[in-house]
Amino acid sequence: MRLLVNKVVLFLSTLSAVIGLVFLFWILITLTIKGLSSINFYIFTHDLVNNGLRNLLIGQFVLALIAVVIGVPIGMIAGIYLQEYSFGNKYAEFIRNLSDVMMSAPSIVIGTFVYAIIVNPIGHQSGWAGAIALAIMMIPIVVRTTDDMLGLVPKELREAGVAIGAPKYKVIIDIIIKAAKVGIMTGILLAFARIVGETAPLLFTSGNSEYFTLNLNEVFPSLTVAIYNLATMPDANLVKIAWAGAFILTLFVLIVNLLGRYIIKDKK
Amino acid sequence: MEALFKKVSALSATLILFLLTGIFVVLFIYAKPAIKEYGLHFLVDPRWGVEVSQNQNSVNNTANTSNQVATLQDSPQIVDSDTIDSDDDAIDTDNDLAADEDSDIAVNDDDIAAATTDTDIGSSTSNIKVVYGGLIPIVGTVLSTILAMAFAVPIAMGIAVFLSEIAPPFISKPVGIAIELLAAIPSIIYGMWGLFYFGPLISSIFGGGSVSLLVAGMVLAVMIIPFMASLTRDSMNTTPNVLKESAYAMGATKFEVIKDVIFPYAKKGIIGSMILALGRALGETMAVAFVIGGVFNFPHKLTDPTVSIPVVLANNFAESSGMSLHALFYLALILFVISFMVISFAKFYFLRDKE
Numbered sequence: 088m089r090l091l092v093n094k095v096v097l098f099l100s101t102l103s104a105v106i107g108l109v110f111l112f113w114i115l116i117t118l119t120i121k122g123l124s125s126i127n128f129y130i131f132t133h134d135l136v137n138n139g140l141r142n143l144l145i146g147q148f149v150l151a152l153i154a155v156v157i158g159v160p161i162g163m164i165a166g167i168y169l170q171e172y173s174f175g176n177k178y179a180e181f182i183r184n185l186s187d188v189m190m191s192a193p194s195i196v197i198g199t200f201v202y203a204i205i206v207n208p209i210g211h212q213s214g215w216a217g218a219i220a221l222a223i224m225m226i227p228i229v230v231r232t233t234d235d236m237l238g239l240v241p242k243e244l245r246e247a248g249v250a251i252g253a254p255k256y257k258v259i260i261d262i263i264i265k266a267a268k269v270g271i272m273t274g275i276l277l278a279f280a281r282i283v284g285e286t287a288p289l290l291f292t293s294g295n296s297e298y299f300t301l302n303l304n305e306v307f308p309s310l311t312v313a314i315y316n317l318a319t320m321p322d323a324n325l326v327k328i329a330w331a332g333a334f335i336l337t338l339f340v341l342i343v344n345l346l347g348r349y350i351i352k353d354k355k
Numbered sequence: 356m357e358a359l360f361k362k363v364s365a366l367s368a369t370l371i372l373f374l375l376t377g378i379f380v381v382l383f384i385y386a387k388p389a390i391k392e393y394g395l396h397f398l399v400d401p402r403w404g405v406e407v408s409q410n411q412n413s414v415n416n417t418a419n420t421s422n423q424v425a426t427l428q429d430s431p432q433i434v435d436s437d438t439i440d441s442d443d444d445a446i447d448t449d450n451d452l453a454a455d456e457d458s459d460i461a462v463n464d465d466d467i468a469a470a471t472t473d474t475d476i477g478s479s480t481s482n483i484k485v486v487y488g489g490l491i492p493i494v495g496t497v498l499s500t501i502l503a504m505a506f507a508v509p510i511a512m513g514i515a516v517f518l519s520e521i522a523p524p525f526i527s528k529p530v531g532i533a534i535e536l537l538a539a540i541p542s543i544i545y546g547m548w549g550l551f552y553f554g555p556l557i558s559s560i561f562g563g564g565s566v567s568l569l570v571a572g573m574v575l576a577v578m579i580i581p582f583m584a585s586l587t588r589d590s591m592n593t594t595p596n597v598l599k600e601s602a603y604a605m606g607a608t609k610f611e612v613i614k615d616v617i618f619p620y621a622k623k624g625i626i627g628s629m630i631l632a633l634g635r636a637l638g639e640t641m642a643v644a645f646v647i648g649g650v651f652n653f654p655h656k657l658t659d660p661t662v663s664i665p666v667v668l669a670n671n672f673a674e675s676s677g678m679s680l681h682a683l684f685y686l687a688l689i690l691f692v693i694s695f696m697v698i699s700f701a702k703f704y705f706l707r708d709k710e
Contacts, residue, residue: 093608097521103513104522107584108530110577111537114548161367168364179368184702186371191631191698192378192691193638195665199672199687200378203385212673223374230371256360277539284541287640287665291673311543315641318547333544344539348532 115337122334125327135297135313138324140332142299146308147336149301150214150293151283154221159275162226166233171259183234190227195287197223202291214300214307217293221282228281232274236267273347280343284336286311310336382688389487389681397685400488403651403667487682489664489689491651495568496663496690498654499643500636502572503579507636508629511580515587515625516613531588538581546645549574554646563658564648571647571663578642583632590624591617627705634698638690640665664690 133139165186173179201220206212240263248258264271295312296305310332317329383390393400514534518527553574554565561569594617602612618625648660649670664686675683 089608089611093610096610096613100513100516101521103510104517104530107510107514107580108533111534111581113552114540114545114577115537117548117552118544161370164364165367165371168361168368172361172364173368182368182371184699185375187702188695188698189371189375191634191638191694192375193640193665193694195638195640195668196378196382196687196691196694199668199684200381202672203381203684204377207385226374227371230368254357256357259360280539284543286541286543287669290640290669294673311541311641314543314547315644318550318645329547333547337540337544340539340541341536344536 118330118334118337121327121330122337125331126334130328130331134299135295135308135328138328140310140328140335142296142308143310143313143332144335145299145301146214146293146296147283147310150217150221150289150307150309151279153214153218153303154225154282155275155279157218158222158225158278159229161222162229163233163271165226166230166237167259167264169230169234170237171255171263183230186227186230190231193287194224194285195290198288198290198292201288206292212292212294212306214293214303214305217289217307217309218303220288220292221285224285224288225278225282228278229275232278233267233271236270236274237263239270240266269350273350276343276350277347280340280347283343284311284340286315290315378691379688382684382691385684386681386688389678389685392678393487393682393685397487397489397682398493398689399490400486401490401653402486402488403491403682485678487679487685489682489686491653492662492664492667492686493689495647495654495661496637496665498568498661499571499575499647499663500633502569502657503575503636504629504633506573506576507580507583507632510576511583511587511629511632512625514580514584515591518584518588519591520609520613520617531585534581535585538585541641542578542639543641545574545578545642549577549642550645553577558658561658563656564660566646566648566660567658568647568654568661569657571643572657574642574646575636575639578639579632579636582635583628586628586631587625590621590628593624594620623705627701630697630701630705634694634701637697638665638694640669644669 130138130140131144132141134142165182169179169183197220201216201223205216205219209216244262244266245258248262249255253261289309289312293307293309293312295316296308298308300307314329314332314336317325317332320326320329389397518531518534522530549570550566554567554570557563557570557573558565558567563569598616598620599612602616607615643663644666647663647666649662649666650660652659652661654661668683668687668690671679672683
């Protein structure tokens with residue numbers, strides 16, 4: 088009887104794993120088929136207004152890149168504080184937990200927040216608003232990564248730095264950060280992969296432009312927002328573009344993730 | 356220099372606190388007119404923008420799952436307005452509005468006939484109250500999350516048990532990586548897949564439209580399964596081998612080891628990861644927006660379309676103004692507070708001793 092129960096449970100567990108995997112691979116396969124059949128050279132050289140993806144791909148990349156430029160320094164310095172300056176006090180522990188909570192906050196709420204503080208006062212959507220929304224999403228991820236990675240740096244390195252008479256900030260910048268560089272870079276890479284696929288915070292902050300622009304003061308092209316709009320269009324041609332965009336986006340995110348994994352493994 | 360660096364770093368850390376409280380305060384300020392107007396009654400009021408106004412157009416745009424943003428909106432506008440009326444009727448009869456409310460709407464229709472571009476402010480001065488209630492999106496959010504959890508928890512547990520206990524390393528490693536990669540796929544992809552492949556399949560099996568509460572719940576489940584499974588596997592893997600081996604040495608079967616050794620040991624971590632996944636499902640926008648239907652309608656059956664808070668925000672925010680915007684901020688505030696509580700509960704209660 089016990090053996091039977093054991094067999095049944097193990098079978099159910101394996102079955103559920105198979106079911107889960109079937110679903111997940113179903114998604115990837117449909118995405119690949121649809122994506123590959125819709126991708127051609129034309130969409131890379133034309134903007135959305137001419138049924139291409141060029142402006143959207145560049146726009147999304149620029150938004151995420153600016154988010155990195157804004158979010159990474161803030162997140163990193165905050166992470167340094169948590170690990171190096173707090174000496175395990177209650178406040179740091181509180182901030183650490185808060186940052187974890189913020190990491191899971193609904194992305195659409197961050198979109199509404201940025202809408203309230205930037206888009207509404209200015210009166211129109213803009214690339215800056217989108218980038219800032221993404222940066223807010225990114226900060227807690229970078230904080231967490233920096234915090235974790237600095238925690239791995241051996242204490243002896245710090246002591247050695249202090250022993251040669253270097254001030255603490257020099258020790259942190261020149262020794263500790265250098266030691267944790269690979270880990271932090273990987274974390275930033277993964278954070279980038281995560282925010283580049285975000286849609287909800289961009290919906291009403293950056294909006295979406297059909298034209299090529301690099302002017303962050305106006306409505307900015309965004310791939311994910313465009314996918315959302317295009318996929319529900321009745322025009323089959325536009326849906327095709329949406330699939331192509333979705334495929335490129337997923338491919339990019341997966342490649343960056345694999346790259347991050349490879350770097351971590353390589354270091355080990 | 357040293358002092359400066361320290362100050363800056365402390366400031367950045369405090370920025371996180373500022374950001375979170377800032378989000379709350381800003382949402383509250385913007386939601387205040389709506390809070391003042393409707394109070395807590397908002398939470399149980401099923402009417403959303405019962406007065407037909409300019410905003411109503413944008414609200415009901417979503418009824419046809421034609422989720423265009425202003426830039427892409429041109430001709431379908433005319434087609435929409437036909438369905439708007441029928442939708443409103445449906446909502447009205449559903450909720451058995453009192454007679455005076457009906458007369459209100461009659462007046463509103465006249466109002467619209469007179470001036471279609473009438474906004475909230477204009478109409479409120481003309482003695483007509485626009486009613487916004489959040490019950491339908493709140494119920495939609497809660498139901499879709501519960502459905503998602505009901506589907507996801509058993510499967511995710513199965514995957515986690517499979518990965519950590521059953522599969523040999525040469526299977527569990529690649530499968531584990533695949534699952535983690537799938538957790539990284541943007542949620543909009545899940546939504547698109549749900550709209551074009553999964554929704555039609557479900558509707559052909561269970562009936563109903565290809566957009567419904569059921570489809571939304573299941574797409575959400577598929578989306579959170581990888582996340583939940585990898586977290587659960589991680590907490591299961593923290594069980595020391597010594598414990599497992601001693602149980603095996605007593606003649607326990609694999610199931611008994613899982614049930615009596617691993618689960619009790621990793622219980623907090625497992626429950627914590629489930630709640631984290633729940634928090635994710637609550638606030639998920641894109642995976643749901645494609646497949647829930649976006650109609651302000653009570654789901655009487657699982658296969659009825661309805662709407663959830665993030666979807667209301669995603670579809671209506673950009674085109675709203677006046678009171679409807681405040682009501683949307685009210686909804687956003689509710690969502691923020693709920694998910695904040697859920698996530699902090701998971702973090703502070705269940706996942707604390709993991710750190």
